Amino acid sequence: MAIPKFETFTSGAVPLEVENIDTDQIIPARFLKTTERTGFGENLFRDWRYDASGAPVPTFPLNDPRYGGRILVAGRNFGCGSSREHAAWALADYGFRVVVSSFFADIFRNNALNNGLLPVRVSDAFLAEIFGELRRDPAAQFTVNLEEQRFTIVSSGRSVEFEIDAYKKRCLLNGYDDVDYLVSIGDQIAAFEAARK
Amino acid sequence: MGRTLLDKIWDAHTVRTEEGGRCVLYIDRQYIHEVTSPVAFAGLERRGLRVARPAQITATVDHNIPTVDQHLPIAEPESRRQVETLAANCARYGIEYFGMGDPHQGIVHIIGPEQGFTQPGMTIVCGDSHTSTHGALGAVAFGVGTSEVEMVLASQCILQTKPRTMRITIDGTLRPGVEAKDLILYVISRIGAAGGTGHFIEFAGEAIRSLSMEGRMTVCNMSIECGARGGMVAPDETTFAYLRGRARVPQGAAFDAAVARWRELYSDADAVFDKEYRFDAADIAPMITYGTNPGAGMAVDAAIPEDADRKALDYMGFTAGERLLGKPVDYVFVGSCTNGRIEDLRRFAHLVEGRHRAEGVTVWIVPGSKAVEAAARAEGLDRILAAAGFELRQPGCSACLAMNADKVPAGKYCLSTSNRNFEGRQGPGARTMLCGAAVAAAAAVCGHVADPREVFGM
Numbered sequence: 001m002a003i004p005k006f007e008t009f010t011s012g013a014v015p016l017e018v019e020n021i022d023t024d025q026i027i028p029a030r031f032l033k034t035t036e037r038t039g040f041g042e043n044l045f046r047d048w049r050y051d052a053s054g055a056p057v058p059t060f061p062l063n064d065p066r067y068g069g070r071i072l073v074a075g076r077n078f079g080c081g082s083s084r085e086h087a088a089w090a091l092a093d094y095g096f097r098v099v100v101s102s103f104f105a106d107i108f109r110n111n112a113l114n115n116g117l118l119p120v121r122v123s124d125a126f127l128a129e130i131f132g133e134l135r136r137d138p139a140a141q142f143t144v145n146l147e148e149q150r151f152t153i154v155s156s157g158r159s160v161e162f163e164i165d166a167y168k169k170r171c172l173l174n175g176y177d178d179v180d181y182l183v184s185i186g187d188q189i190a191a192f193e194a195a196r197k
Numbered sequence: 198m199g200r201t202l203l204d205k206i207w208d209a210h211t212v213r214t215e216e217g218g219r220c221v222l223y224i225d226r227q228y229i230h231e232v233t234s235p236v237a238f239a240g241l242e243r244r245g246l247r248v249a250r251p252a253q254i255t256a257t258v259d260h261n262i263p264t265v266d267q268h269l270p271i272a273e274p275e276s277r278r279q280v281e282t283l284a285a286n287c288a289r290y291g292i293e294y295f296g297m298g299d300p301h302q303g304i305v306h307i308i309g310p311e312q313g314f315t316q317p318g319m320t321i322v323c324g325d326s327h328t329s330t331h332g333a334l335g336a337v338a339f340g341v342g343t344s345e346v347e348m349v350l351a352s353q354c355i356l357q358t359k360p361r362t363m364r365i366t367i368d369g370t371l372r373p374g375v376e377a378k379d380l381i382l383y384v385i386s387r388i389g390a391a392g393g394t395g396h397f398i399e400f401a402g403e404a405i406r407s408l409s410m411e412g413r414m415t416v417c418n419m420s421i422e423c424g425a426r427g428g429m430v431a432p433d434e435t436t437f438a439y440l441r442g443r444a445r446v447p448q449g450a451a452f453d454a455a456v457a458r459w460r461e462l463y464s465d466a467d468a469v470f471d472k473e474y475r476f477d478a479a480d481i482a483p484m485i486t487y488g489t490n491p492g493a494g495m496a497v498d499a500a501i502p503e504d505a506d507r508k509a510l511d512y513m514g515f516t517a518g519e520r521l522l523g524k525p526v527d528y529v530f531v532g533s534c535t536n537g538r539i540e541d542l543r544r545f546a547h548l549v550e551g552r553h554r555a556e557g558v559t560v561w562i563v564p565g566s567k568a569v570e571a572a573a574r575a576e577g578l579d580r581i582l583a584a585a586g587f588e589l590r591q592p593g594c595s596a597c598l599a600m601n602a603d604k605v606p607a608g609k610y611c612l613s614t615s616n617r618n619f620e621g622r623q624g625p626g627a628r629t630m631l632c633g634a635a636v637a638a639a640a641a642v643c644g645h646v647a648d649p650r651e652v653f654g655m
Contacts, residue, residue, distance in 0.1 A: 018508070020390055020490050024619040029598045033261065033275035035235035035282050037343075047621050052607065077391040080424060080490075081619060082598075083326040084233065085342035106360075106394060106426050107326060111342035165358065166217030178344065182221065182352035183246065185213070189354055192212045192223060 003116040005175040009097070010143040010154060012069030014061050015134045021074055022081030023108060027090040029082075040086055041093030062094075066138035070097040073130050077101075078119075079108025088115045098144050100151065102127040113168050114178065120144065120151050120162045129158065146172060199465025201362045202431050203397045206337045206462070210320045212354060222357050225319040226253055227349045228305045229292070231279040232260040232600070233324030237347035238286040248290040250353045255314055256287045257295040259304045261600050264563050264590040267297050276601065303566020303592045306330035306534035310414065311568055313443030317432040317459040322349060327534045327616065329420040332429035333413035334436055335462050337397070339427040360426040361471040363396040364464070367404035369478040374655030376544070377412030378536060378614065378633030380404065381419040382484035382494040388474060390492035393425030396472060399464060400430050404478035410439035411540040418535045419616050422491035431463040483649055486618050486631040487515055493618070497636055498522055498648050512620055513628050514608075521630070521646045528611035529560045529641045530623070531634060532590075533597040536614035537565025539572045541634045542589075546578040548638040548653050554586035555644030561603055562587055563595040587641070599624045612640040 031043045049060050056063040072091065078101040079087060088111040091099065096117065102124045104112075112119045122130070133140045133153055141154040146169065152159035170176065182189075200208075212221040229237075234256075241248070248254065261276040271277035280297065287294035295301040301308060306327050309315040317335035322328060324346040331338035341355065348355050365384060385392075398420050405413065413430045420428030430436075437456050440446050447455045464470075482496035488509035495501070501510070503517045510516060531537075531545050542564060554560055562582060564570040570592055573579055579589045596603040597615035599622065605611045607626025614637050618629040632640075635649035642652065649655055 022490070022617075022619045024598075024617070024622050028621055028625070029260075029600045032232050032600065033273075033279055035239070035279060037236045037239075047625055052625065077394070077424070080390060081326065081421075081617060083324060083340040083342055085236075085324075085344060088342070103391060103394065105391070105424055107340055107342060110357075111344065114342060114344035165215075165219055167215040167219045167356070168217070178356050179240070179244065179246075179348050179351050182348055182354050182356065183244075185221065186249075186352065189212055189221070189223070189352055193353075 003175050003177055006116060006118060006146050006172040008143065008145045008147065009070065010141050011071055012067065012139055013071035013073050013130070013134060013142055014067045014069065015131055016061055016072060016074045017131055019075035020077045020080055023079055023084050023087035024081055026079070026087040027084065032084060032086050037089050038093060040090035041095070044090040044094045067134070070095055071100060071142055071144065072096045072098070073100045073127070073134065075101065076103040076124065078104050080105040083107045085111040085115070088112045088117050092117045100127070100130060113172070116172060118144065118146060118172065122151065122160050122162065126160050129153070198469065199467035201464040201468045201470060202335070202399055202429060202462055203337060203360070203362050206318055206320065207359055215356070219356050219358050221354050222320060223354055224322050224349050226255065226314055226321050227346070228309055228321070228323035228328070229254060229256045229283070229346065230260055230305050230325065231258045231283040233343050234286065234346055235279060235282045236343050237350055240347045241350055246351050248292065248350050251291040253353060254292045255309065256283060256292050257302050257305050257308055258283060258297055260594045260598065262297055262593045263601050264561070264593045264595045264603060267591045300567050300571070303568065304534045304537060304594055306418065307537060307565035307569065310334060311566060313440055313445035316440065316446060317436060318462050322355060326421045327418050329425070329427040330414050330418040330534055332417040332420070332427050333410060334440070335429060335432035335459065337427065337429065340421060360397040361395055363393060363398045363425065363472040363474070364470040365398055365400050366402035366473070366475045367400070367478050368402050368475065369404055370407065371404055371478045371481060374483055374635060374650040375481050376633045376635060377408050377415040379481055379484040380478070381416045382486065382491070382631060383481045384476065385419065385423045385492050386484070386494035387476065388423050390422065390490040391424040393420060393423035396425050398425045398428040400428055405430055406433065409540060410435055411538045414538065415535055419491065422616055432459045483636050484632060485521055485636055485646065487513065487521060489513065489618055489620050491616065491618060491631060494631070497632070497646065522648065524646045525610065526558060526612050526640045526645055527609040528605050529558060529637050530563070530596040530611055530613040530615060531637050532561065532563030532565065532595055533615035534565065535616045536634055537563060537569065539569050541614065542569065542573050542578055543576070544634040545638045546581045548635060548649070549585045549587065549642055550581045552585055552642045555642055558641060558644050560587050560641050561590060561596055563590045564592045566592050596623050598622060599627070605629070612637050612646070
């Protein structure tokens with residue numbers, strides 16, 4: 001069951017200048033009652049995006065028409081807390097393909113990678129530069145090149161290399177999936193079990 | 198060079214290592230529950246795969262279920278459907294399932310150790326971040342996402358980067374009135390909500406060794422709240438005594454043989470950790486949180502730090518520099534995989550014995566499992582609680598994440614023995630202060646934040 005191949009793209013970005021954004025904010029628990037993996041995008045950041053009456057909060061960046069694109073830029077320690085993969089599903093379902101932060105929580109990072117959502121970790125200084133760029137020009141464009149592991153601010157040409165392990169990079173570029181891979185090495189797993197007994 | 202406990206268990210379970218360092222890690226036991234498993238089963242079905250090792254999976258329902266009237270069908274249709282989906286998946290693939298009403302049902306991280314499924318030296322995963330709880334028995338246990346649940350269903354393995362190692366040593370003895378929950382809230386307040394990210398923690402030192410098994414579970418449970426992949430304590434006599442005679446551990450001579458193997462599970466004296474912290478147990482007081490992440494903790498009688506996060510304080514309705522002592526409390530929640538074990542209920546019940554619930558405070562006391570509930574009744578805790586104006590509910594995750602009806606209303610204050618004080622965690626707009634059983638008991642009888650050492654003369 002392939003995930004979509006990750007190809008180089010250039011787009012705008014949505015800034016969310018908050019640290020320690022936990023997965024309860026990304027998708028509150030009351031929306032986890034489905035048995036499907038689709039449709040979470042409409043409740044992404046539900047309690048920050050809408051007020052108690054259900055009206056959009058105009059100051060929230062997702063509701064700000066000046067911002068758009070397939071990149072979310074967030075403060076450090078993004079995705080902490082609950083392991084709910086629904087957080088990655090909600091971000092992907094909304095249309096994000098990349099999340100940029102200076103620090104990602106471990107479980108969220110794995111969940112994102114398993115859903116074709118690329119976590120791009122940059123330094124605190126470079127993150128501040130991206131936020132600054134978006135303040136100056138909300139329509140600023142950014143290029144994400146996974147092959148070269150490079151994130152670029154288009155206007156200034158400033159770019160940084162980001163890390164990703166070789167196995168996961170290959171999976172994202174080719175749309176490979178871990179379950180298919182693990183099932184394909186079933187004989188090795190069985191041999192490992194036999195040797196332990 | 199010596200090896201850490203994590204190295205020993207991890208390496209013994211590594212089937213192979215991929216280019217770039219990701220390991221194919223063999224999983225001894227997977228726990229599943231109703232919320233994070235349905236999509237994994239659906240994925241398996243789409244691929245036309247079977248569950249690889251159904252005997253190594255244990256299922257229960259906890260996140261979504263009501264904590265009253267469990268003999269009736271679940272009223273909420275979506276919750277009911279998730280529970281029914283899990284039951285159907287377990288029946289279809291031959292997975293042992295403890296449904297509502299089953300004497301073995303309970304919060305997944307309570308029933309695993311309780312029944313002896315969790316044992317030293319194992320690798321354990323569950324689609325829940327608090328899987329770190331099981332590390333208290335000397336296992337490598339960590340939370341995973343639903344794609345990873347599917348990996349383990351399909352292959353009994355998971356692809357995972359080996360975490361870095363961290364040791365947190367707590368020297369000395371905890372002061373009277375200070376419990377395991379205070380210890381871990383203190384640690385998180387010191388190293389921060391992301392201080393453990395990328396690492397697996399081994400808790401060590403005299404104060405950890407002196408904790409009961411249940412106290413160690415409380416500590417390991419909250420390792421994830423400082424971002425750590427998991428937490429663990431090397432098994433010792435406390436561990437072996439806890440496990441002996443439990444239903445799912447080897448019995449008789451086989452148990453003694455297992456103990457002999459488990460005794461090899463420790464970090465070598467010359468093992469080097471990637472990061473080390475050392476704290477003194479005497480510095481730890483009963484704790485409370487004032488902000489919206491578990492790292493925002495302080496002694497219950499302290500003042501909120503001047504540099505506290507403004508956004509969090511606005512949400513909580515607090516100001517920097519003020520004390521929480523005397524702040525009115527609307528709700529008290531005792532339960533969850535952090536503090537829903539029998540020792541927690543015992544502590545709470547014995548503290549409130551002979552006193553009475555404060556006027557206007559709603560108190561939810563939710564046992565972590567049917568076995569905890571039964572033990573509480575057998576010990577007469579239910580009668581002590583009833584005499585003090587409290588009632589014992591039925592087991593589940595309850596107000597820890599408010600997926601069921603146990604929700605704190607917007608703007609209300611809840612003192613909670615659970616693990617997360619995130620915005621809206623206990624219901625939209627709810628304001629959560631995390632604490633241990635004693636601070637919760639003090640608030641329940643006083644109606645405001647109070648120091649249990651003074652209230653109960655500890």
